[in-house]
Amino acid sequence: MIRIENLSKSFGQKKVLDCIDIEFNNGKVYGIVGENGVGKTTLFRCISGLETYEGNISSDVDNLKDTLGFLATEPFFFSKITGKEYIRFLVNARQVKLTNIEDKNIFDLPLNQYISTYSTGMKKKLALTAILLQENKVFVLDEPFNGVDIQSNLLITEIIKKLRELGKTAIISSHIFSTLAETCDEIFLMKSGRILKKVDRKDFADLEAEMKEFSIGNQIAKLELK
Template identity: 60%
Template sequence: MIQITNLYKSFGKNVILNNIHLSFERGKIYGIVGENGAGKTTLFKCIAGIETYKGEITSIYGILKEKLGFLQTESFFFSKITGREYLQLLCVARKIQENDFDAKNIFDLPLDHYATTYSTGMKKKLALTAILLQKNEFYILDEPFNGVDIQSNMIITEILHELKRLNKTVLISSHIFSTLSDTCDEIIVLKNGEITKIITKENFSTLEKEMKEFSMIDKISKLKLC
């Protein structure tokens, strides 16, 4: 279990996250939704220990970052590292003995090419494969479906179901509501750095309707298209 208590983050006078209280249980998938700038990525970075913050984040895993796989929107790759070397590097970081990367290359990536030559979608699939090979207990996936082909999206969806079956904890953001609806147990709505509601699965359809009415009907009407 991961517990977040009174999390607060600001950059100067600009408050990004305010009074965040959340708990994440094992064997559950949690979705985070919110407009651009709502604070989703900053929240992820605070949990991952990349950003400093006020408040408290505790877990049953002790040092959380040692059991955490964080898929960022744009992962960093050294200029002269191949896909295979990247996988090996992240496995070594977790003291995982893995040599048969070809057998586990489920996205058919060109592992002997430099990772920086990969397309956006290929980079995302490489980074995802790497954190999965680390055998983490907690996963944060920031927009894992963006820039990825349809077949790979289907594979990622099934990976999420498998992680749930394996009793892992997953926190995921996506602008594609159907992917969250298909995989999540709860959806957390973040607005202006604060949690406005937490929706359970039986109420996902209501949330989707509310989001469509707000983001589509209201905003498009403002354009006054003729």
């Protein structure tokens, strides 16, 4: 369980997160949606212990950061490291014993190649594989489906469902609403650094319609396409 109370974050004079109160329970998958720049990534970085903030983040574990796997939109990699070395590095950081890495290479990545030779999608799949093998209790996934091929997206969807089965907590952002609708138990709508509302699964269709109306409206008509 993760409880966030009165969480705020500013960069200079710009307030990015504004008094957020939210709770994430074990064995559930949560989606965070909103336009670019509303604060989703900053919220994820605060939860993951990568940003300072005002307010409080508490959990039912002694040190949340040590049991949390964070998948960034653009994961960072050292230039001269292979895929296999990267996985071993992250797994060793959690003191998890790992054998037969090749058997766990479900995305069929070239693990003996330098990561600098990987495509954007391959890098994301490598980073996801590594945090999964860390045996984390909480997963914060920032745009896990972005830049990844459709077959891998299907696999990632099933992985997220498995995490729920195992009693893990997963928090996801995505611009592909259908992936959230298929995996999430609840979705939170963010705007201007605040959580506007929480939506249960039974109301996902209404939320999608609302977001389409807000985002699209009469914008296409303005183009006067012929």
